[in-house]
Amino acid sequence: MGGLSPSAGSSQLTLVVPRDRSRGEARKKAEVIEVVGHLLSGLPPEVALRAVYAMVGLGATVCRPGDPHCRSCPLLDICQFNS
Secondary structure, three states: OOEEEEOOOOOOEEEEOOOOOOHHHHHHHHHHHHHHHHHHOOOOHHHHHHHHHHHHHHHHHOOOOOOOOHHHOOOOOOOOOOO
């Protein structure tokens, strides 16, 4: 199972991504890890963890695969989905 976990003996958070056998999926996950890492860099771990939960919530309620609710998305102005 994936998620964020505190690194042993550190105040840093580590992004844990489940392994996938598909190369295409692995590439997509690598891109997601890069973007998430960029978004969270420099944030204290407790803030970063809350931000991750907020992104998961956004994905589950607004930015849903197959039925996104773009008009109600707070990130509509910067989203590249419809560009």
